[in-house]
Amino acid sequence: MNFRQFALGLTLSFGIAWLAVVVVPFFKLRNPSPVSYTEGIDENTGIYHPKRAGRVTNGYEVYAANGCYQCHTQVVRNTDAGNDLGRPDWGGLKLDADTGKDTRRESNVFDYAGLDFAPIGVARLGPDLMNVGRRIPARIREAAGPDATAGEVDGAARDWLYLHLYNPRLSPELRDWSSCPSYSFLFEEREITGQRSDDALEVATEPGMEIVPGDKARALVSYLMSLKHDNPVPASMDYSPADKKGDTEG
Ligand code: HEC
Numbered sequence: 001m002n003f004r005q006f007a008l009g010l011t012l013s014f015g016i017a018w019l020a021v022v023v024v025p026f027f028k029l030r031n032p033s034p035v036s037y038t039e040g041i042d043e044n045t046g047i048y049h050p051k052r053a054g055r056v057t058n059g060y061e062v063y064a065a066n067g068c069y070q071c072h073t074q075v076v077r078n079t080d081a082g083n084d085l086g087r088p089d090w091g092g093l094k095l096d097a098d099t100g101k102d103t104r105r106e107s108n109v110f111d112y113a114g115l116d117f118a119p120i121g122v123a124r125l126g127p128d129l130m131n132v133g134r135r136i137p138a139r140i141r142e143a144a145g146p147d148a149t150a151g152e153v154d155g156a157a158r159d160w161l162y163l164h165l166y167n168p169r170l171s172p173e174l175r176d177w178s179s180c181p182s183y184s185f186l187f188e189e190r191e192i193t194g195q196r197s198d199d200a201l202e203v204a205t206e207p208g209m210e211i212v213p214g215d216k217a218r219a220l221v222s223y224l225m226s227l228k229h230d231n232p233v234p235a236s237m238d239y240s241p242a243d244k245k246g247d248t249e250g
Pocket residue numbers: 063066067068069070071072125126127132135161164168175178179180181183220224
């Protein structure tokens with residue numbers, strides 16, 4: 001082999017991989033055209049819209065600025081690439097208490113529409129957060145029983161998240177073994193004036209003081225609660241039909 005052949009071989013082997021892995025997906029995914037539901041196959045009709053609610057943009061910035069993506073992913077992988085759908089409530093809920101349906105699905109490119117960067121994450125030290133806004137309320141509802149109203153469940157889920165952000169190791173019900181960092185600097189300790197605030201955390205303080213979430217903590221929790229990526233996708237985009245969902249725990 002002479003040098004020319006070597007250089008050509010090198011360029012081809014890296015060049016083809018670069019085209020296939022970087023260039024082609026970039027042009028395919030940067031401006032995806034809308035996908036329609038198919039009548040007769042999908043329950044919905046019209047065009048598929050990703051849903052979004054809450055103070056999403058501010059919270060997304062707080063999420064990014066605090067490096068949550070270093071340990072948390074936001075992508076439910078195709079079953080071919082990993083058994084994310086089999087992890088408890090990562091891809092959605094196995095049994096949605098409202099609809100009685102299995103809402104689990106893989107992530108798709110529309111789940112990141114409108115964001116500057118898709119927060120797919122660097123490593124997975126903690127659980128995937130793509131559906132954390134479903135999972136925490138579902139857990140609370142399960143513990144609270146059928147009598148809890150939607151408002152109560154929502155409030156308790158927010159309180160759980162505030163405590164978790166303040167210090168995940170506060171109690172065994174949170175996780176006293178957790179290695180999720182404490183973000184207590186997103187909270188304020190202040191003197192109680194008049195009544196204790198509704199959203200003061202249930203933590204021990206000096207007498208007469210209370211700990212309340214600051215603006216950033218509020219935006220972040222609102223963002224986390226908005227992470228519900230389990231709305232039904234058109235069948236043409238659903239690569240996770242029921243029989244492919246592995247059901248292993250952990
Ligand atoms: C050093 C790695 C690391 C960083 C950085 C990190 N986390 Fe975590 N996180 C974890 C681990 C590990 C767990 C699992 C243990 C637990 O539940 O506390 C976890 C759990 C969680 C949970 C509970 C998820 C569930 O399904 O029960 C939430 C919510 C969460 N983290 C949010 C965040 C947010 C928001 C940030 C950024 C402000 C963040 N984490 C930063 C490691 C991290």
